[in-house]
Amino acid sequence: xxxxxxxxxxxxxxxxxxxxxxxxxxxxxxxxxxxxxxxxxxxxxxxxxxxxxxxxxxxxxxxxxxxxxxxxxxxxxxxxxxxxxxxxxxxxxxxxxxxxxxxxxxxxxxxxxxxxxxxxxxxxxxxxxxxxxxxxxxxxxxxxxxxxxxxxxxxxxxxxxxxxxxxxxxxxxxxxxxxxxxxxxxxxxxxxxxxxxxxxxxxxxxxxxxxxxxxxxxxxxxxxxxxxxxxxxxxxxxxxxxxxx
Numbered sequence: 001x002x003x004x005x006x007x008x009x010x011x012x013x014x015x016x017x018x019x020x021x022x023x024x025x026x027x028x029x030x031x032x033x034x035x036x037x038x039x040x041x042x043x044x045x046x047x048x049x050x051x052x053x054x055x056x057x058x059x060x061x062x063x064x065x066x067x068x069x070x071x072x073x074x075x076x077x078x079x080x081x082x083x084x085x086x087x088x089x090x091x092x093x094x095x096x097x098x099x100x101x102x103x104x105x106x107x108x109x110x111x112x113x114x115x116x117x118x119x120x121x122x123x124x125x126x127x128x129x130x131x132x133x134x135x136x137x138x139x140x141x142x143x144x145x146x147x148x149x150x151x152x153x154x155x156x157x158x159x160x161x162x163x164x165x166x167x168x169x170x171x172x173x174x175x176x177x178x179x180x181x182x183x184x185x186x187x188x189x190x191x192x193x194x195x196x197x198x199x200x201x202x203x204x205x206x207x208x209x210x211x212x213x214x215x216x217x218x219x220x221x222x223x224x225x226x227x228x229x230x231x232x233x234x235x236x237x238x239x240x241x242x243x244x245x
Contacts, residue, residue, distance in 0.1 A: 016206070018055045023203035024148070025057040028237040031192040032058070035241050036065050038188050039140055045069050045108030047134070051096060052115025056084045062111060063089070072104060097121055100128030108134050113142040117171035126181035138245055141178070143171045145189060145238040150204035152234055155222035159211035166214050174242045183244035190241065196233035204231055 025032065044066050050059045053073035063071045072090040075081055081091040094101045096119045100110075110129050119125050129139050147160050147169055163169075178185045194200065208227055212220045 020203070020206050021055045021057060023199055023206065024237075025061075026199045027194060027197065027203050027235060028148070028192055029061075030194070031190055031237055031239055032061050034190055034192070035140070035142055035188075035239065036061065038190075038241055039109070039138060039243060041109065041138060042136065045137075047104075047107045048072070048109045048111065049074060049104050049107045051100075051110060051112040052118065053084060053089075053091075054080055056080070056087065056089065058111055058113045059084060059089055060087075062109075066109075069108075074101060074104070096125055099124050100132050102128075102132075105132040106134050107132055108137050110137070110139045111142075112139065114144060116141050116174065117143065122177055123181065126177060126183075130182050136245075138243060139178070139183065141174050141242040141244065143174075143240050144169050145240040148203075148207065149236040150200070150208065150233055151226070151231055153226050153232075155219065155226045156208065156211075158219050159208070159214070159217070159223050162214050162217045162219075163211060178242060178244045181244075185245075186243045188241040188243070190239050192237050192239075194235045194237075196235065200233050200235045201231060204233060204235070 046069055048062050048066060048069045048071045050062060050071060050073050053059050053075045056073060059071050059073045063069070070090060072092055073081065073084045074092045074094050076093060076095050078093065081093055085091045092101050092104065096115065110133065116122065116125075133139065147163055149160065150156065173187070175185050175187060205227065208223060211217065211223050
């Protein structure tokens with residue numbers, strides 16, 4: 001997902017990254033549905049904003065859940081925004097480090113999935129979101145609570161631990177930040193185990209090689225041996241949701 005910062009990867013790497021995001025949505029999409037269920041909105045929103053929309057996984061889910069709403073995708077990547085505009089979304093080009101886009105005031109739901117931890121000036125952005133929300137509006141912040149797990153092989157466990165130690169997927173508990181911005185906050189933690197599938201197999205084989213690039217990771221051979229064999233999948237995803245009102 002793109003998160004309000006420019007990207008400069010080669011086109012083939014960008015395409016590979018987008019494919020990984022699409023696979024995440026395909027394999028663990030039920031978790032996103034569960035997240036939306038937890039928002040407990042009193043009335044369906046009319047104006048929805050997806051901050052750091054990236055490939056549009058969240059935008060499409062939000063439009064499916066709230067078909068009468070206008071869903072606006074916000075991102076800094078013009079390629080992503082062009083694709084989303086072609087899919088019928090309203091789009092806004094913005095760097096989230098510069099704050100919440102002023103033209104989006106009156107939002108009923110602001111969705112920030114795996115994007116807030118990329119923002120340098122979080123207090124500024126959160127203050128802008130709070131000021132922009134319509135009465136009764138909600139900010140939903142979603143983060144991966146842990147890196148996805150595909151197998152129970154010890155080699156993957158050690159690789160995930162090395163990635164966490166290297167700062168992969170680092171984010172704080174957003175409760176104090178949200179409260180400081182004037183929100184009341186509820187936190188929910190979700191764990192989803194899914195059945196093996198062709199998409200999960202593709203996702204695992206796209207994701208696991210990333211661990212080979214961890215600086216100082218000396219068990220790359222074990223991960224490579226895992227990849228060279230038949231992956232016995234037990235996919236799991238863990239996400240955290242902060243509902244700020």
